[in-house]
Amino acid sequence: MAELEIHHETEHEKDPTGKKVGVMAAILAVFLAVVTIASHRTHTAAIMHKSSSNDAWAYYQATRIKLHNSELGEKMVDLLGPKGEASEKARAGFATEAKKYEEQSKERQESAKSADEAAEADEHRALRYDIGEGLLEIGLVLSSLYFISRKTMFPIVGLIAAVAGTGIALTGLML
Numbered sequence: 001m002a003e004l005e006i007h008h009e010t011e012h013e014k015d016p017t018g019k020k021v022g023v024m025a026a027i028l029a030v031f032l033a034v035v036t037i038a039s040h041r042t043h044t045a046a047i048m049h050k051s052s053s054n055d056a057w058a059y060y061q062a063t064r065i066k067l068h069n070s071e072l073g074e075k076m077v078d079l080l081g082p083k084g085e086a087s088e089k090a091r092a093g094f095a096t097e098a099k100k101y102e103e104q105s106k107e108r109q110e111s112a113k114s115a116d117e118a119a120e121a122d123e124h125r126a127l128r129y130d131i132g133e134g135l136l137e138i139g140l141v142l143s144s145l146y147f148i149s150r151k152t153m154f155p156i157v158g159l160i161a162a163v164a165g166t167g168i169a170l171t172g173l174m175l
Contacts, residue, residue, distance in 0.1 A: 132169025
């Protein structure tokens with residue numbers, strides 16, 4: 001009975017291009033996952049560096065306030081204090097504190113600038129990953145359109161977008 005015969009031939013066997021496009025889409029999905037993880041981790045690093053930068057700038061400002069208070073104390077002793085040994089001792093103490101806070105503020109300013117630069121570098125790197133991620137997503141979607149339309153134009157254009165996205169994402173490693 002021929003009409004009851006079960007045919008084991010599937011649509012995959014009829015469409016060898018579909019198999020290739022399916023494998024290509026799977027590979028693009030893996031690349032997309034890797035670039036997405038790199039992007040997220042880089043954005044997190046940028047946030048961490050920016051947080052460190054904000055803390056360093058706050059610490060710098062606190063040190064500058066202490067410096068100005070020491071300078072103000074020194075001026076107050078000069079203007080209002082009685083002339084004598086106690087005034088000179090207080091004045092010398094304020095001058096020592098001012099010198100200490102001046103040095104600390106320079107160190108803290110450098111630390112804050114360094115954290116700012118690190119955050120900015122992370123953001124530039126993350127932008128490369130984001131662009132690469134977007135192009136990889138476009139490549140994956142275009143490649144998947146083959147299964148609806150059966151037109152090879154879609155996986156070709158998808159592959160071009162994916163190659164461009166991978167290239168741009170790789171430049172993020174070089175920054």
